[in-house]
Amino acid sequence: MTEREKASQTEKSAEQGVDTTDSKSLSRRLLIGAASLVVLVIVGISVYAVWPRGPQWTDSEVTLLRSLWIGELAPPPADPSNAVVDDPRAVAFGEELFFDESLSVDGSVSCATCHDPDQSFTDGLAFSEGVGVTGRSAPTVIGTAYSDWFFWDGRKDSMWSQALGPLESPVEHGGARTFYVRIIDQEYRVQYEELFGELPDFSDQERFPDNAAPLEDPASSAAWAAMTEEDRDSVNRVFANMGKAISAYQRQIEFGPSRFDQYVEAVVNNDNAAMRAALTPEEEAGLRVFIGDGKCMTCHLGPLMTDNRFYNLDVPSVEGQDPDRGRAVGIQQVAEDEFNCLGRYSDAAPEDCEHLEALDFDDPDIENAMRTVTIRNIAETAPYMHAGQLQTLEEVVEHYNVWEEPGREIDLTEEQKAQLVAFLRSLSSEVILPDESGETASR
Ligand code: HEC
Numbered sequence: 001m002t003e004r005e006k007a008s009q010t011e012k013s014a015e016q017g018v019d020t021t022d023s024k025s026l027s028r029r030l031l032i033g034a035a036s037l038v039v040l041v042i043v044g045i046s047v048y049a050v051w052p053r054g055p056q057w058t059d060s061e062v063t064l065l066r067s068l069w070i071g072e073l074a075p076p077p078a079d080p081s082n083a084v085v086d087d088p089r090a091v092a093f094g095e096e097l098f099f100d101e102s103l104s105v106d107g108s109v110s111c112a113t114c115h116d117p118d119q120s121f122t123d124g125l126a127f128s129e130g131v132g133v134t135g136r137s138a139p140t141v142i143g144t145a146y147s148d149w150f151f152w153d154g155r156k157d158s159m160w161s162q163a164l165g166p167l168e169s170p171v172e173h174g175g176a177r178t179f180y181v182r183i184i185d186q187e188y189r190v191q192y193e194e195l196f197g198e199l200p201d202f203s204d205q206e207r208f209p210d211n212a213a214p215l216e217d218p219a220s221s222a223a224w225a226a227m228t229e230e231d232r233d234s235v236n237r238v239f240a241n242m243g244k245a246i247s248a249y250q251r252q253i254e255f256g257p258s259r260f261d262q263y264v265e266a267v268v269n270n271d272n273a274a275m276r277a278a279l280t281p282e283e284e285a286g287l288r289v290f291i292g293d294g295k296c297m298t299c300h301l302g303p304l305m306t307d308n309r310f311y312n313l314d315v316p317s318v319e320g321q322d323p324d325r326g327r328a329v330g331i332q333q334v335a336e337d338e339f340n341c342l343g344r345y346s347d348a349a350p351e352d353c354e355h356l357e358a359l360d361f362d363d364p365d366i367e368n369a370m371r372t373v374t375i376r377n378i379a380e381t382a383p384y385m386h387a388g389q390l391q392t393l394e395e396v397v398e399h400y401n402v403w404e405e406p407g408r409e410i411d412l413t414e415e416q417k418a419q420l421v422a423f424l425r426s427l428s429s430e431v432i433l434p435d436e437s438g439e440t441a442s443r
């Protein structure tokens with residue numbers, strides 16, 4: 001390469017160099033522009049995320065709130081033990097049965113006597129009253145379709161088999177199964193046969209005496225024992241089907257959204273004004289106690305605010321009575337129940353009944369344990385606990401505050417207790433009932 005060529009080469013590179021320098025500075029400017037845009041966007045997003053919600057809820061708290069929201073409630077889980085559970089005709093038939101007072105020994109008691117739609121499907125009593133007085137308080141039937149276990153002690157494993165209990169309880173409806181299937185024969189033949197096929201003829205009083213059932217009452221059990229096995233089976237089947245229809249109705253009853261739910265929706269939508277409109281600052285502070293210092297979510301979780309498990313809360317026994325053994329007795333009863341998931345009147349395959357296979361009779365924690373129940377509409381359903389031992393929500397909160405269970409103790413200030421009670425009151429809502437068409441309607 002000659003000097004000239006070299007020079008020209010250098011010139012060229014210089015020229016190119018100039019070019020390069022120009023495009024470099026351009027892309028640097030672009031880069032700075034883009035970077036500031038990114039920074040702006042990030043700042044914007046964080047301001048947006050933090051600002052409207054205020055500093056009060058962290059992301060993980062928002063996740064907790066959302067998990068309690070009624071809007072997150074899925075439809076009830078399938079009940080393979082009940083083939084008609086989602087049939088609208090069963091819903092309508094079940095509704096008739098639920099409110100029919102003729103389904104009681106003295107014609108005065110229906111399911112609604114103790115599960116009154118106007119009282120959130122409870123009765124406001126410590127001990128429910130039918131034809132006699134029961135030994136426990138009536139929980140609501142709303143939302144129970146989500147549980148594997150029914151009653152405070154879980155002595156039933158389906159909503160349909162649960163319904164058969166009160167019908168034959170001497171203090172609730174007071175009748176025997178032969179008495180009820182005869183009423184179906186006389187009053188409900190059409191509805192019954194549409195759903196379940198041909199109804200046997202129960203009119204023969206000799207074959208089907210009114211008071212026959214395998215109950216503690218000696219006359220009833222003797223009358224039952226005197227029947228043929230075939231007749232007993234056909235009575236049992238119709239009796240079980242009554243429960244299946246009632247269950248289809250109860251399954252459709254829902255909690256509407258409470259002010260608490262409106263609040264969570266507002267939090268999720270970053271709508272500060274709607275948050276303020278939904279809960280007062282005191283209720284909002286109570287919500288913080290509920291998910292935090294109160295440790296309530298250990299057991300009251302999910303949109304129905306229950307884990308449906310069994311715990312001994314050391315609730316005081318009823319005066320003059322032995323402690324209620326709760327689950328320790330219920331676990332035996334459900335295993336032996338002829339109407340359980342594995343029984344011949346269940347529509348389930350054995351592999352659908354894993355909850356029964358998994359029962360642990362030696363679990364020391366089942367002694368005196370009761371099932372966690374929903375606390376939605378709790379302000380409407382005093383008194384509280386399985387025998388209505390606690391009269392007010394203040395007493396309930398105080399009970400938890402002095403409860404000395406390792407790992408579960410809490411130590412709330414007076415202010416926090418009042419806030420927690422205020423929050424519990426914000427959980428009230430309308431009850432949504434199924435209407436004739438099987439759709440839902442508000443009450
Ligand atoms: C005399 C009042 C009374 C009548 C009548 C009555 N119940 Fe109940 N119900 C109760 C009581 C009390 C409990 C709790 C009993 C227990 O756990 O031992 C209960 C529990 C229940 C539960 C369980 C709820 C849960 O959380 O586990 C359901 C469901 C239910 N009843 C439905 C019915 C149906 C259906 C009928 C009509 C066939 C009916 N009840 C009739 C008082 C009554």
Ligand code: HEC
Pocket residue numbers: 139152290294295296297298299300309310311312313315370371372373374375378381383384385386387396397400408420
């Ligand atoms: C270890 C589990 C557990 C924890 C923690 C817990 N609960 Fe409960 N809750 C239950 C059980 C079980 C019952 C029913 C007990 C009974 O009747 O004997 C119940 C019952 C209730 C009832 C009465 C329901 C009714 O219909 O009678 C209210 C109200 C309640 N809890 C609120 C709370 C609050 C508020 C907290 C937090 C301070 C809390 N619970 C913490 C398990 C728990």
